[in-house]
Amino acid sequence: MTKYDFDRVLDRRNTHSYKWDQAEKLFGSKDILPLWVADMDFESPPAVKETLVRRAEHGIYGYCVPSGSYIESITGWFQRRHDWEISKEWIAQSPGIVTTLSLAVELFSEPGAEVILQSPVYYPFYDVIKMNDRKVADNPLILRNGRYEMDYEQLEGLMKGGAKLLLLCSPHNPGGRVWEREELLRLGELCLQYGVIVVSDEIHCDLALPGHKHIPFASLSKELSDITLMALAPTKTFNLPGIHSSFIVASNPEIKRKFETRIKALSLHMASFFAQDAVEAAYNEGAEWLDELITYIDGNIGYTISYLAEHLPQVKPMKPEATYLLWIDCRELGLNGAGLKKLMYEEAGVAFNEGSVYGSEGEGYLRINMACPRSILQKALERFCAAAAAYPAQ
Ligand SMILES: Cc1ncc(COP(=O)(O)O)c(C=O)c1O
Structure with missing residues (x-):
């Protein structure tokens, strides 16, 4: 017996829906x-809807601070779901993953520098590189036996050529690859060898399908965690993308400090009145x-x-x-x-x-x-x- 009715058709027209109203x-x-x-x-999830309704009923929609319980809902979720211990000091807020990717390109590469991506990939990966006046260093995925694999030789070539930043999409969109431990370790070894910072977009991390297990890149080792900025969000998992809530996890204090300073400079650090409670409900009860x-x-x-x-x-x-x-x-x-x-x-x-x-x-x-x-x-x-x-x- 299932508890939730995913067969139910809900009319999304006339809700300002990006998908349905255009x-x-x-x-x-x-x-x-x-x-x-x-x-x-x-x-x-029902707990998210109930929380938002309760929140809306208050009627005063003032400025908010991030709450301790919100941060704990994040650390608890990744511990339970991904066997990954995150220290709360590693977390900083961001309005969205693409914002994080763009800021990371700006902060961790120089104008004109090459930034690595692995095509085909979610198209804003190109935008955040090009619109920040960097160059796309493409490491096209290899199609082998009907699924994508990374091309490590070509990747090493790009790193030897001077690329110092890599945008990883894990799991990969499109194609839906869940990168395996050995694949991630091999990628990580190259990054360590050539001094490359990894920005790992793991927005689809909770959506591994039966038989597959997602491994957070930063959970592989302390060494790899310290060269990584994890871009995370509950928005794909629980269907909250219109609520704009995301965060980064960076165990390297320098990476975290640079990111947080820039987020503050842009005044993007305030907690949203609705988002953090929705996220907390989703992670704790979803x-x-x-x-x-x-x-x-x-x-x-x-x-x-x-x-x-x-x-x-x-x-x-x-x-x-x-x-x-x-x-x-x-x-x-x-x-x-x-x-x-x-x-x-x-x-x-x-x-x-x-x-x-x-x-x-x-x-x-x-x-x-x-x-x-x-x-x-x-x-x-x-x-x-x-x-x-x-x-x-x-
Ligand atoms: C890989 C990937 N990253 C980021 C996003 C969008 O993230 P956000 O809405 O938080 O900017 C998507 C949405 O489809 C995605 O597939």
């Missing part, structure tokens, strides 16, 4: 089913909900993989090890980026993410958000497969 503006029709931007069409969510998402992924195998065998989904995002190789459809967009928006009436935004390796791929009730997913897949079958290759 269909006409972005894709040309309000009837488009949006399975793109990475938030979920599920309610957050574990059971999360376990059921993961089972549901895993079911959606299995359903989609079977559906595609039966109805559109030319496309090849990459079975994710984490995240609610399914990365699909559609190259056999013979369509370029514009063709895939036309197929989705004009012919099928669905909006998935078009792969090339994650880097040139993503050309011909689509990314589908699996975090929606099965009935919505089913409708989107029916529409997409029927349209693709009738659509001529270019």
Whole structure:
């Protein structure tokens, strides 16, 4: 028996939803089913909603300080869920992961310097490097036996060439790799050898799928922890991204001090009236909900993989090890980026993410958000497969 009803369809239209209320503006029709931007069409855990309602009822929305119990909810969660002991002195606040990535690029590399990423990757990784006037040093992932692996030789070459900062995406988006201990250690050894600082974006850390275990990069060893800035948030896990709450963990006091000083200089350090209580409720009371969510998402992924195998065998989904995002190789459809967009928006009436935004390796791929009730997913897949079958290759 399950306790939470992830099949329930909630109407998100007219809620200023980035995903649901922009269909006409972005894709040309309000009837488009949006399975793109990475938030979920599920309610957050009940404890979060109850806490927010209680908080809103107070009626005075003044300035807030971070509370001790909020910090303890973070340390407790990572200890219970990831076997990782975080000292509360290592934690500093940030409004969001992308803000953290951008500040880290600014603080820990010089203008014009190379910053490493591993493509295809979540597209703001490129933006935070380029918009801070740094250069992207790309270490493209290798596609081997249907899953991505890191290219250590090329990585070492980039480090030898002088790159001193690496943006790690762990688990990886898109593709959903949960990096294994040996892979992370090998990456870490290179970083130690060449004096590279690691910024590890682990926003998807709680969404490892059955059979996979996420390992926080900084939990590998003290040495690695001390060269790492961990960018963390409960926002993907518990569907709170509109609440803007994130934090960093840095055991190296110099990294933490630099980051916190910059956050204060930008006046981004004040606790949000709503966020910290929501986060505390989620971390303290959301574990059971999360376990059921993961089972549901895993079911959606299995359903989609079977559906595609039966109805559109030319496309090849990459079975994710984490995240609610399914990365699909559609190259056999013979369509370029514009063709895939036309197929989705004009012919099928669905909006998935078009792969090339994650880097040139993503050309011909689509990314589908699996975090929606099965009935919505089913409708989107029916529409997409029927349209693709009738659509001529270019
Ligand atoms: C890897 C990754 N990092 C960061 C974010 C966004 O984080 P934030 O909204 O806290 O800036 C996302 C959202 O999809 C993501 O997939």
